[in-house]
Amino acid sequence: MADKKSIPRVDLPDGLHIDTLAVREGLPRTQWGENSEALFLTSSFVSPDAATAAARFANEEEAFIYSRFTNPTVTMFERRLAALEGTEACIATSSGMAAILLTAMALLKAGDHVICSRSVFGTTITLLGREFAKFGVETTFVSQTDVAQWRAAVRPTTKLLFAESPTNPLTEVCDIRALADVAHTAGALLAVDNCFCTPTLQRPMAYGADLIIHSGTKYLDGQGRVVAGAVCGGEQLINDKFVPVMRSAGMTLSSFNAWVVLKGLETLSIRMQAQSARALKLASWLEQQPQIERVFYPGLTSHPQHALAMAQQSGRGGAVLSFVVQPRAPGDAAAARLSAFHVIDSTRVCSITANLGDTKTTITHPASTSHGRLSEEQRQAAGITQGLVRVSVGLDDVDDLKTDLLRGLHSL
Numbered sequence: 001m002a003d004k005k006s007i008p009r010v011d012l013p014d015g016l017h018i019d020t021l022a023v024r025e026g027l028p029r030t031q032w033g034e035n036s037e038a039l040f041l042t043s044s045f046v047s048p049d050a051a052t053a054a055a056r057f058a059n060e061e062e063a064f065i066y067s068r069f070t071n072p073t074v075t076m077f078e079r080r081l082a083a084l085e086g087t088e089a090c091i092a093t094s095s096g097m098a099a100i101l102l103t104a105m106a107l108l109k110a111g112d113h114v115i116c117s118r119s120v121f122g123t124t125i126t127l128l129g130r131e132f133a134k135f136g137v138e139t140t141f142v143s144q145t146d147v148a149q150w151r152a153a154v155r156p157t158t159k160l161l162f163a164e165s166p167t168n169p170l171t172e173v174c175d176i177r178a179l180a181d182v183a184h185t186a187g188a189l190l191a192v193d194n195c196f197c198t199p200t201l202q203r204p205m206a207y208g209a210d211l212i213i214h215s216g217t218k219y220l221d222g223q224g225r226v227v228a229g230a231v232c233g234g235e236q237l238i239n240d241k242f243v244p245v246m247r248s249a250g251m252t253l254s255s256f257n258a259w260v261v262l263k264g265l266e267t268l269s270i271r272m273q274a275q276s277a278r279a280l281k282l283a284s285w286l287e288q289q290p291q292i293e294r295v296f297y298p299g300l301t302s303h304p305q306h307a308l309a310m311a312q313q314s315g316r317g318g319a320v321l322s323f324v325v326q327p328r329a330p331g332d333a334a335a336a337r338l339s340a341f342h343v344i345d346s347t348r349v350c351s352i353t354a355n356l357g358d359t360k361t362t363i364t365h366p367a368s369t370s371h372g373r374l375s376e377e378q379r380q381a382a383g384i385t386q387g388l389v390r391v392s393v394g395l396d397d398v399d400d401l402k403t404d405l406l407r408g409l410h411s412l
């Protein structure tokens, strides 16, 4: 959580690069000299005497007190992720949604206004549009790509702009710098959900974002083991606004899950590069298949924001792509859905699950899973058609993935 200055730092030379920080940043070793980071499975911490306990509770002395507030393993994860994102501070949360909940609780009160892309993660739309509406926070949902809509939505009460790039499942890319300008002109903050790129491909802070949201469940863990989240940002903002809410609301990351994600960060960079390279190969190949109408992937030159994506994402497209299959019988949505289901059901390697960011390639039908609760009209507006299939490319061999998808495509 908010960095405690008197809690010592790892003794590292200045100027280290991101890959080194990913395996080294954290807390100093304990007196036992462990090389792998220690897992502190403890709910509370002992004080030497009552007066020290009192000083610690009064915030006069910085120390670990209770694991709802802080825990050494969680602090290690926070320091490491902050180092990767290039932010001063980070606060870990029990899930990605808890990170967004914490952000909204920390920054908003009744009467405040939020502007959010209408293409963000569906549950984010529900959280802001439905749950926070109950408490008098109003959210305007706007186009992911049309900055003029964001500018036009600004009100005197606008406190937060919320974006995600690229989005799920259509991989739409927003211009982070342009949105940061809109936010700052309005006296508001910009939060960017960086789940799909991770700091190894995209550092939103470099484009002016104030807060970076993570679902650690996805690439940060990267092996589909735990649910986790985090918010990265400036030290004062995190300390003054986020830490008090965490202490009283308690959406704390467990130390065990923090340890898993902390170790996941060590391989994040090579996983993102390898998975992005595989995704580009697969997307280029899919584009040539006659049974496929359209492929969505920022690394393809056919992607409408290809140039922006390459500039903003270190020249990589990330590892999520989606495609629309030709309907088995032309025309209607039901036929398109049958085709999509056939391709998904014909795979024998890909995992049929809506999760993403795993080393195991996953395949899903957004219209009936992640976006299944939307009305058909809302889905049409969002471009989530019945023929759409999403693939989160893992570390499986690309040739095996091609064979896996061809099985269904050939027999359409």
Ligand SMILES: *Cc1c(COP(=O)(O)O)cnc(C)c1O
Pocket: 095, 096, 097, 098, 121, 164, 168, 193, 195, 196, 214, 215, 216, 217, 218, 227, 228, 229
């Ligand atoms: C999964 C996801 C979330 C929510 O994260 P959880 O860890 O499942 O709570 C938020 N944003 C994006 C972009 C996601 O993919």
